[in-house]
Amino acid sequence: MANEKRDFDDFLEKLRRHRDLMVEELHKVIIGQDAVIEQILAAIFTRGHCLLVGVPGLAKTLIVSTIAEILDVKFKRIQFTPDLMPSDITGTNVLDETDTGRREFRFVQGPVFTNILLADEINRTPPKTQAALLQSMQEREVTVGQTTYPLPEPFFVIATQNPIEQEGTYPLPEAQLDRFMFNIKVDYPSLEEEERILAITSFSDRPPVRKVLTAKAIVYLQRQINQVEASPLVISYVARLVRATRPSDGSAPKFVKELVDWGAGPRAGQFLISGAKAVAALDGRPAVTLDDIRKVAIPVLRHRISTNFQAQAEGFSPEDIISRLLEEIPEPVIPKYE
Secondary structure, eight states: OHHHHHHHHHHHHHHHHHHHHHHHHHTTTOOSOHHHHHHHHHHHTTTOOEEEEOOTTSOHHHHHHHHHHHHTOOEEEEEOOTTOOTHHHHEEEEEEEOTTSOEEEEEEEOTTSSSEEEEETGGGSOHHHHGGGHHHHHHSEEEETTEEEEOOSSOEEEEEEOSSOOTTOOOOOHHHHTTOSEEEEOOOOOHHHHHHHHHHHHHSOOOOOOOOOOHHHHHHHHHHHTTSBOOHHHHHHHHHHHHTTOTTSTTSOHHHHHHEEEOOOHHHHHHHHHHHHHHHHHTTOSBOOHHHHHHHHHHHHTTSOEEOHHHHHTTOOHHHHHHHHHHHSOOOOOOOOO
């Protein structure tokens, strides 16, 4: 038992060093955006998908492509447009004629057969095409005709969405939004960061980055991170927090009943715990703390809470609701033994 603990502690220390190295390589290309980078890495190491929301020009695509380069995995990008068809994502059967003159169908893989798929402006394509990603995101496989094809491991979808221009867009249905582990807000850089961005991009080419991991190593790390401990007290806190977002639940605070139409489901609790495990592991710690849960609460919950008209009229966003819940939901009391 002691040897297993020592081995796991050694693994966590190596993972922390790898995290530091990955962040160092990323910052050769990306200025700032520390929270965005941390959340994407946490999702990757827990097999989660991310939705990046930010105005154009904030290097969302560059962040994802650079992470793929550092992790040494296959990367493909799809620009979602109104005329994109499901087969343009998943692939299609084509009729081939062999040397003997016999005709047979052959499956041509779509861009979804990769390790990291960047779905750029996912809300610009109709629901039928958006839904083509649902099976890929949940079961990590694709069914075309009568045949189901497994996707390579690891597999992640990182989608982007423009929050300001909504003309000609198709909002993601709640079922698909719920498949994303994190809804990550990509914000403007600070003045100092913007000056550094302008200085670097004006006078030099993009510097090369080193490869830190491999696809096989990522799959191994995903399995190991599951061993990070989430105590019964942490689980109790997560359950209370998630249930407090539901206006129909008896434990929900009065402001939730007044301002929220519907709250988060059980999948939110699963993602809170797995996201917090990744945060703890990447920091070299063997157990989840309540601070880890609070750290991932907003990106996990913000797309799982629907505010009503009263909230919108009073200027309350889902982030405001979550922040207030984090202040009001009491920490579990550790039982005392006499």
